[in-house]
Amino acid sequence: MAKEQLQVLNALDIAKTQWYHFTAIVIAGMGFFTDAYDLFCISLVTKLLGRIYYTVEGKEKPGILPPNVAAAVNGVAFCGTLSGQLFFGWLGDKMGRKRVYGLTLILMVVCSIASGLSFGRDDPKAIIATLCFFRFWLGFGIGGDYPLSATIMSEYANKKTRGAFIAAVFAMQGFGILGGGIVAIIVSAAFDNKFKAPIYKLDNLKSTPPQADYVWRIILMFGALPAALTYYWRMKMPETARYTALVAKNAKQAATDMSRVLQVQIQAEEEKVERLTQEPSNSFGLFSREFARRHGLHLVGTTTTWFLLDIAFYSQNLFQKDIFSAIGWIPKPETMNAIYEVFKIARAQTLIALCSTVPGYWFTVFFIDKIGRFTIQLMGFFFMTVFMFALAIPYHHWTLDGNHIGFVVMYSLTFFFANFGPNATTFVVPAEIFPARLRSTCHGISAAAGKAGAIVGAFGFLYAAQDTKKPDEGYKPGIGVKNALIVLGVVNFLGMVFTFLVPESKGRSLEEISGENDDEKEVGMEPVHQAVYKTVPESTG
Numbered sequence: 001m002a003k004e005q006l007q008v009l010n011a012l013d014i015a016k017t018q019w020y021h022f023t024a025i026v027i028a029g030m031g032f033f034t035d036a037y038d039l040f041c042i043s044l045v046t047k048l049l050g051r052i053y054y055t056v057e058g059k060e061k062p063g064i065l066p067p068n069v070a071a072a073v074n075g076v077a078f079c080g081t082l083s084g085q086l087f088f089g090w091l092g093d094k095m096g097r098k099r100v101y102g103l104t105l106i107l108m109v110v111c112s113i114a115s116g117l118s119f120g121r122d123d124p125k126a127i128i129a130t131l132c133f134f135r136f137w138l139g140f141g142i143g144g145d146y147p148l149s150a151t152i153m154s155e156y157a158n159k160k161t162r163g164a165f166i167a168a169v170f171a172m173q174g175f176g177i178l179g180g181g182i183v184a185i186i187v188s189a190a191f192d193n194k195f196k197a198p199i200y201k202l203d204n205l206k207s208t209p210p211q212a213d214y215v216w217r218i219i220l221m222f223g224a225l226p227a228a229l230t231y232y233w234r235m236k237m238p239e240t241a242r243y244t245a246l247v248a249k250n251a252k253q254a255a256t257d258m259s260r261v262l263q264v265q266i267q268a269e270e271e272k273v274e275r276l277t278q279e280p281s282n283s284f285g286l287f288s289r290e291f292a293r294r295h296g297l298h299l300v301g302t303t304t305t306w307f308l309l310d311i312a313f314y315s316q317n318l319f320q321k322d323i324f325s326a327i328g329w330i331p332k333p334e335t336m337n338a339i340y341e342v343f344k345i346a347r348a349q350t351l352i353a354l355c356s357t358v359p360g361y362w363f364t365v366f367f368i369d370k371i372g373r374f375t376i377q378l379m380g381f382f383f384m385t386v387f388m389f390a391l392a393i394p395y396h397h398w399t400l401d402g403n404h405i406g407f408v409v410m411y412s413l414t415f416f417f418a419n420f421g422p423n424a425t426t427f428v429v430p431a432e433i434f435p436a437r438l439r440s441t442c443h444g445i446s447a448a449a450g451k452a453g454a455i456v457g458a459f460g461f462l463y464a465a466q467d468t469k470k471p472d473e474g475y476k477p478g479i480g481v482k483n484a485l486i487v488l489g490v491v492n493f494l495g496m497v498f499t500f501l502v503p504e505s506k507g508r509s510l511e512e513i514s515g516e517n518d519d520e521k522e523v524g525m526e527p528v529h530q531a532v533y534k535t536v537p538e539s540t541g
Contacts, residue, residue, distance in 0.1 A: 005511065006245060006251075006273065006276070007255075007266055008241045008251075008255050008258050008269075009241060009242060009509070009511065011258060011262055011264060011266055012155075012156070012157075012158060012241060012242075012258065013158055013159045013509045014158060014159075015262055016158075017161060018262070020261050021156070021157065023233075024153060024156050024237070025153070025168045025169055027234055027237060028152055028153050029149075029168065029169045029170075029171070030172065030226050031104075031145045031149050031227065031230065031234075032145065032169055032170060032172040032173045032176065033172040033175050033176040033179065033226050034108055034142075034145075034176065034223055034226045034227040035108075035142045035146075035173065035176065036172070036174070036177050036180070037176040037223045038142060038220075038223040039077055039078075039081070039139070040176070040177050040180055041180040041183070041219055041220060041223065042073060042074060043074065044181070044184045044219060044342060044345055045184075045216035045342065046065060046070055046073055046074060047064065047065075047333065047341060047342075047345065048212060048215060048216050048338055048342050049065055049073065049128070050062070050065040050070075051063055051208045051212070051333070051338040052208055052212055052213055052216075053124035053127065053128065054069075062207060062208065062333045062334060064333075069128060071458060072128070073131065073132060073135075075454075075455050076135050076136050077136065077139035078139060078451050078454045078455045078458055079136060079451075079455060080135070080136040080138065080139025080140040080141075080143065081139035081140070081143035081451045082139075082143060082448045082452060082455070083139075083140055083143060084104070084139060084142060084143020084144045085146050085147060085445075085448040085451060086143075086444050086445065086448045087140075087143070087144070088103075088104060088143060088144030088145075088148060088440075088444065089144075089146075089147035089148075089440045089441045089442075089443055089444015089448075090440075090444065091144075092144075092147055092441075092444075093247065093440045093441045096239050096243055096244075096248065097151055097152045097155075097240055097243055097440065098152075098234075098239045098240075099239075100144065101148050101237075102231065102234055102235055103144070104141045104142075104143075104144035104145050105227050105228075105230065105231050105234060106141075107137060107140060107144075108138060108141040108142060108145070108223075108227045109224045109228045109231075111135070111137045111141060112220065112222075112223040112224035112227070113221050113224045114134040114138075115135055115138060115220045115221070116216075116217040116218065116219075116220040118130040118134065118217075143444075143448075143451070146427070146444065146447040147440045147441075147443040147444040148440065149169055150166060150170075150427055150428070150431035150443050151240070151431050151439050152240055153165055153166045153169050153431070154166055154432055154510065155241070155242040155243065155436070155439075155510070156240060159507060159508060159510075160369065160507070161369055162369070162510075163369045163373060163428055163506065164365050164366070164368055164369050166427070166431055166432075167361070167364045167365045167368050167424050167427075167428055168365050170361065170424055170427045171358075171362055171365055171424070173361070174353065174360070174361040174362075174419065175358065177349075177353045177358075178350060178354060178357070179226075180219070180346075180349075181346045181347070181349045181350030181353055182346075183219055183222050184219050184342055184345075184346035185343060185346045185350060187215055187219055187342075188215055188342040188346065191209075191211045191212075191214065191215055191339050192211075192337065192339035192340050192343065207337045208337065209338070209339065211339065212338045212339050215339055215342060238258075238260070238261065239253075239257065241254040241255075241258045242436045242510065243436060244257065246276070246436040246437065247436055249274065249277050251268045251269050251270040251274075252270065254268070254273075255267060255269075286438055286441060291438070294515055295433070295435075295514075298433050298434070298501070299434075299442060299445065299446070300498075300501055301499070301501030302433075302446040302449075302502060303445060303446050303449035304449070304495075304498040304501070305422060305426055305495050305499055305501075305502060306426040306430075306446050306447065306449050306450035307449040307450055307452055307453040308491050308492070308494050308495035308498065309381075309426055309450065309495055310450040310452075310454040310457060311453040311456050311460075311488070311491050312384065312457065313418050313423055314453070314454035314457040315460075315484070315488060316411075316415065316418070316488070330344050330345060331344065352408075352411070352412055352415060353415075355412055356412035356413065356415040356416040356419075357415045357416070357419055359416060359419075359420075360415060360416040360417065360418065360420040360423075361419045361420075361424060364376060364419065364420050364424040364425070367420075368424070368425070368428065369506060369507070372504050372506040373425045373428060373429050373502070373506060374425075374499065374502060374504045376420065376421055376424070376425050377421060377425040377429075377499050377502065378496060378499050379417070379421060380417045380419075380420060380422045380423070380425070381421060381422055381493070381495040381499060383413070383417040383421070384414050384417050384421065384422075384492040385489050385496065387410055387413050387414045387417070388485055388486075388488050389486070389489040390410055391407065391411060391485050392482050392483075392485035392488075395481065395485065396482070398410075422495060426450065427447075429503075429505060430442055430443040430446040430447070432505040432510060432513055433505055433513050433514060434514055435515070436514070436516065
């Protein structure tokens, strides 16, 4: 039997879209802009790091990072992110969303700057080790932003457009990826303003000018700017009413905060808050049988789908430069200087982000509350599977001259359907389907599973894509990339299968979805393929 909703929560559920919604989207979204910029800008400069620190005098080809070093540089931030998601997700439920929100941002600002200032007395190993150290802690701060931003936005939003608001926060990740490419283009252009690709076959020290060392540092440090700009506004946001009322049990503060935000008079229902928070449906813990009965399959669904999605998504993003080089879209390193290579890589990744990544995110924003989370996620995984196999099976066809554009178009479509699909919905759903006192924790666990997938992608794809045989005279791509694409296709198919464990949450209040308003039935367990749409009567309190 459903219990009566608190007036302050009902006011949030039925509120019309107002200015504070857009303010919250921008404040939380700028964190995700920074997250994406910091996580993906490293892929723009990894080849540059190899040319600066691993070029050997007298060798014919420019230096490259050894596979183990490249894997560490690309993957260490994900290790930090995974840890941060678990820690800050748990802390957000213990101390409150707002109190922890500022800590993550400070950590991101400090470590972005420190990454660019990596030192080591001209010892490549020391510089790379220092870079990896600071990027781990940068990832730790980024990890906290995932559960906190998602939870704050879900608890601020109304039930009619909640999915769009949470997805809009996450969509800023697309602009962060795009921003990283644009910054890299501008910085590389500023240091190599001739825009020429001189051929240095023997004298590789000249092909890597001294200014190259400034390029990667500036690109990494720029990530501190958007995070620093939003710190003040994050600290001005009040704590969410759902945390204040249902977890902190402070009905008066929740009513006061939301009266100011919504600009309406809301009554403080102290007796009702006390009664609600003592109900059995609001007292079981994460490791209890009751949680396993109500939400165990849900947590399995959110963790597995996010894990599988991130294997594919981060493999594609971090190593698209290697794939484009393999098919010949980006020229060989020995045909251009180091700074110009950064420009070429950044231009390719910016084009992909502009044409497919960013539009995919905003398609989700526009359609998620119309066709539902389940449908978008299933559709996204399906098309990612189709396009991966379409790239992998006839892979050598795409490497022929004249077929590169077709490959890039197909590859772009995998990004589009990742973002108009599971990359967005795996972020949205965990912020909606779990109880308020466990919401941030469960989102952190789900997100951490995703980052475990990203680590598998960052380390696994690097080794899977290695050519097992030396190419013949002239350029002839090996079998490594083809095999890696086939594996990613299988991973996407498995993601489609596990999507059936995830409930549809469209159009319902957070308390109805999580069961905080219902003691007698198993919530959210109806067949998801029916995409059940339920609403509760709108109460005036």
